[in-house]
Amino acid sequence: MTTNERLVKQITAKSEDFSRWYAEIVQKAELADYSPMKGIMVIRPYGYAIWENIQRAMDLRIKATGHVNAYFPLFIPESLLQKEAEHVEGFAPEVAWVTVGGKEDLEERLAVRPTSEAIIGPMYSKWIKSWRDLPVLYNQWANIVRWEKVTRPFLRTTEFLWQEGHTCHATAEEAEEETLKILAMYKEFCETELAIPVISGHKTLREKFAGAQMTYAIEALMADGKALQMGTSHNLGQHFAKAFDIKFEDKNQTLQYVWQTSWGTTTRMIGALIMCHGDDSGLRFPPRVAPVQxxxxxxxxxxxxxxxxxxxxxxxxxxxxxxxxxxxxxxxxxxxxxxxxxxxxxxxxxxxxxxxxxxxxxxxxxxxxxxxxxxxxxxxxxxxxxxxxLDEIQAVLFEEAKTFLAANTRPAGTYEDFKSILETKRGFVVSPWCGESDCEEKIKNETMATIRVIVPGTEARPSDVCVCCGKPALTVAHFARAY
RNA sequence: CGGGGAGUGGCGCAGCCUGGUUAGCGCGCUUGCCUUGGGAGCAAGAGGUCGACGGUUCGAAUCCGUCCUCCCCGACCA
Known part of the structure; x- marks a missing residue:
């Protein structure tokens, strides 16, 4: 690529400055543009077409697994949001509030949904009475508002689009099964449709969804070596069922709280497509989701x-x-x-x-x-x-991404190696971990890396010691700097 | 939210330090001719009041203040 061509195109080369390349390509390719409000973007037709393709492919899978679509309100009364203590604490810093309707001050302020558990809870409480009503397998396509301090088109915006599944089950086992089924579905979706390989596993307590019992996630690696969370699937246990009084009478005529899950994927996936497959000449969309094939x-x-x-x-x-x-x-x-x-x-x-x-x-x-x-x-x-x-192109993009992921996933047994890899190469670092949040915190402060997921099958050997503190390892974790 | 950088026709920039006629340049755009296998050429045009508001001044793109937005680096998050 000659300098002249670069000047004419007026796009920074990806290999020169990844962040700048990303910001420019989003606008030059007319995927999105900035609105007059900070952190709130407009998705333009070429970008929205990708979302429509993603929606179509994801919706098929959601329905094929027995779920149905519904729509719940954009507003959540403050009293409902506060019912699950951990939930409200987790989301409080980023909730946008409506305090005035027309010219009247509202008696109770309304949250613009940062996620919908708290508005769905009371409805489930109303609808679910018997074991015959279960499972409830609902999904909704909606917009979400989270008042983020730092934003980037598609990756983190104040308002974004997503799908969120909310299910209720009669037993803990069924809820766990659902959570894992969706996680597997997300992984398959990313790899088949987006040509983005992901690692999947569970989050640590520190990184889990506010109010969940356990959070599972899929994580992908972007071309600059930073990880990006592509989707989450939460086993909510009975936390919300107890907070919102969602009960059913079982076959033995005893009242039981339901077991719930929630899971979501967002317009962030478009950002992943850009960062995972693009090159110095611009975007490279996988044919299956490309607006124009x-x-x-x-x-x-x-x-x-x-x-x-x-x-x-x-x-x-x-x-x-x-x-x-x-x-x-x-x-x-x-x-x-x-x-x-x-x-x-x-x-x-x-x-x-x-x-x-x-x-x-x-x-x-x-x-x-x-x-x-x-x-x-x-x-x-x-x-x-x-x-x-087109099928070959889809396959090549996936293979290239898989090769990149494999080449940038490195084990580290010592903290020196760990830090060195993150400083010079980035990518995923796979290391034994003691299981203590303090160690996780220390690592984050010192290296900016967090535990992205703990992948099943990467259990610690008896001789393994924590990469940070040297105590016996509880497990092996995938660490990375992340978006 | 802290630190740094930036905002001038659609895009990329110069001018600002050292206020002073109609604010320039390249690309793009319009019209005509001519061309078309990797961002063609010639000619004639259109388009900005310099992010917003306020202040200093005879006079502000330029100096001062406040605010908005974007980018980068951190703390928080899909």
């Missing part, structure tokens, strides 16, 4: 409107019939070279060029965004071949 660029020359254009239009039609998201860019005011760079920057997985030579030969030139390789495909075979190429 194929852009067709006709090469305008000579009598192109009689020859090239009809061929391009026919190609677009045949690809649309194959079920693909297609854009035909036949604008005359932009040159082919300009379009090539533009769609690369915007992360379109495949570009199909059709020029006079191609029409003569009955072919098209396909250029992959992932590897930047070119191949010619007979026009008659486009509709059959392009879906295969």
């Amino acid at each position: 194929v852009v067709i660029v006709p090469i305008a020359a000579g009598n192109w409107k009689e020859t090239v254009l009809p061929a391009a239009q026919a190609a677009a039609e045949s690809l649309k019939k194959a079920g693909l998201r297609i854009q035909l860019d036949a604008r005359e005011e932009a040159t082919p070279g300009w379009k090539f760079s533009e769609y690369e920057m915007r992360g379109v997985p495949l570009r199909v060029e059709i020029g006079p030579r191609d029409v003569k030969n009955g072919q098209a030139v396909c250029v992959r965004r992932d590897l930047k390789t070119k191949q010619t495909v007979p026009l008659s075979e486009l509709a059959a071949r392009v879906p295969v190429i």
Whole structure:
């Protein structure tokens, strides 16, 4: 990449300054823009299309596992939010409050939902009477407000979009099973749809959701070596059931509190797509969620409107019939070279060029965004071949990300190694840990790394000692600096 | 919320220190011609009152104050 090209594009190279690259690509690719309010962004059509694709794919999975969608209020009366002590304490610093309605001061202020447990609780209490009413498997797609101090487009914004599942079960075992089922579903979603490999496991008490009994999470590694939480699944135990009096009569005619779960994924996943797959030329979207999967660029020359254009239009039609998201860019005011760079920057997985030579030969030139390789495909075979190429691109992006994750997951037995890895390489550091919150805190203060998850199957050996304090290890944890 | 940087047509910047005619430049945009296989060329145009408010001054993009927003580094969080 020459300096001249860089100047023309006016985008900082990812390899030069990752943070700046991220901030610029979000705007240049028209994914999002800043609103007049601090930390509150506007998701533009190109960015929202990704969310719609994510929603569609996630919603299918949510429903396939027996859940149904519902919608609960945006406002939560303060008295409800306060019912679960740990919950309100955890969220208090970031709740936005409504205190005036019209011209009247409200008798009780209303929280703009930071999460919906507290508004769903009383409804579940009302609806659930019998063991026959269980399980309740609800999900809602909604917006959330958390008054964050530091914000970044998609990664942390004051208002964001998410799905939140809220379920009730008759037994602790069922709730735990649900929690883990969703965690597995999230992992599969990230890997299949987003081409982002994740590690999954449970959080420490220090990092768990306010009010949960246990929090599980999936964590991905971004290109700068920082971890990003991609989704959480909480086993709420009976904390909220007791706070909101959610009881049912079991088969033995005794009243029992329900066992609950809640789980969510957010528009943050779009940030992960950007940071995980992008390169110096811009975005690289996985075909399965790309807003535009194929852009067709006709090469305008000579009598192109009689020859090239009809061929391009026919190609677009045949690809649309194959079920693909297609854009035909036949604008005359932009040159082919300009379009090539533009769609690369915007992360379109495949570009199909059709020029006079191609029409003569009955072919098209396909250029992959992932590897930047070119191949010619007979026009008659486009509709059959392009879906295969898109699958390959999806697979390549996933493989590249997996390789990166593996290469940046390192064991550390001593605190010196631990610190050295975080200073020079980042990524995940896998180390034995004594299980004490004090040690976790100390490590965070000294290295900025936190325990992202404790992965099942990474138990400590009897001889292992805590990487920080040297006491016998309780378990082995994945540490990282995180967003 | 603490420390640092920044806000000037759509984008990227210069001007500010050392106040002074109609605030410049590149890209983009409009029109015409010509071109089109990696961000073409020529010509003619349009577009800003310099983040907001207040102050100093005969005069403010420029000096002072307050506020807003963005970026970076920390403390808190999806």
